[in-house]
Amino acid sequence: MAAENAGFIPGYTFGEASVPRAPLSDQDFENLKATVLFTEEDERYLRMAGDVLADQIDDVLDLWYNFVGSHPHLLHYFTNRQGEPIAEYLSRVRVRFGQWILDTCQRPYDRAWLDYQYEIGLRHHRTKKNQIDGVDSVEHIPLRYLIAFIYPITATIRPFLAKKGHSEEKVEAMHQAWFKSVTMQVALWSIPYAKEGDW
Numbered sequence: 001m002a003a004e005n006a007g008f009i010p011g012y013t014f015g016e017a018s019v020p021r022a023p024l025s026d027q028d029f030e031n032l033k034a035t036v037l038f039t040e041e042d043e044r045y046l047r048m049a050g051d052v053l054a055d056q057i058d059d060v061l062d063l064w065y066n067f068v069g070s071h072p073h074l075l076h077y078f079t080n081r082q083g084e085p086i087a088e089y090l091s092r093v094r095v096r097f098g099q100w101i102l103d104t105c106q107r108p109y110d111r112a113w114l115d116y117q118y119e120i121g122l123r124h125h126r127t128k129k130n131q132i133d134g135v136d137s138v139e140h141i142p143l144r145y146l147i148a149f150i151y152p153i154t155a156t157i158r159p160f161l162a163k164k165g166h167s168e169e170k171v172e173a174m175h176q177a178w179f180k181s182v183t184m185q186v187a188l189w190s191i192p193y194a195k196e197g198d199w
């Protein structure tokens with residue numbers, strides 16, 4: 001499924017006018033890419049990763065949701081005020097998470113992409129968490145967990161990248177490109193967490 005062919009996904013607003021502009025210049029964005037050593041070659045390997053992952057999205061999500069579900073301190077951020085998981089919240093976010101895998105691999109890293117990263121950061125932060133799905137859940141996800149999550153989101157993707165018979169070299173290149181992208185995204189998601197002037 002190409003990102004452009006995505007069906008209607010509740011709460012997924014990529015490219016829409018409601019998405020605020022990320023508060024960084026195009027030059028800041030280029031500098032951030034350069035800082036994680038992200039190049040056009042990485043964009044090419046992400047395209048390859050997208051082809052490899054496209055029919056494995058549900059398996060990846062099963063693994064990540066099992067990971068969150070088996071850690072009460074993480075599942076906590078999907079629970080209501082009584083501490084019970086909100087099934088509809090989990091399932092709505094799951095569909096957007098699946099689309100995010102494809103977007104990470106297939107979308108050009110342009111202004112629309114950048115602005116949606118800012119939006120995703122706001123959705124983890126108290127500024128906007130819960131609003132998109134209209135839920136009464138825990139109000140804010142601490143930044144430390146966003147940063148720490150880079151590791152499982154990166155380590156667990158490798159076996160999926162290796163499943164379609166690519167050489168070890170190509171799997172490694174896809175994996176490195178993924179790692180760079182996720183690191184850069186979490187750096188962008190941290191914008192609302194930083195004090196004015198500190199980001």
Ligand code: HEM
Pocket residue numbers: 011012013068073074075077078093096097100120123124128129130131132133141145146147149150153182186
């Ligand atoms: C590398 C770190 C992480 C990645 C890649 C990630 C990815 C995503 C994505 C793609 C979405 C949906 C974005 C959209 O609305 O289009 C999302 C939403 C969400 N994530 Fe994360 N996430 C990360 C860290 C975490 C952590 C540590 C938690 C805590 C358990 C968490 C809990 C949530 C919740 C509750 C939502 C829904 C937010 C809302 O109310 O809109 N995420 N995440």
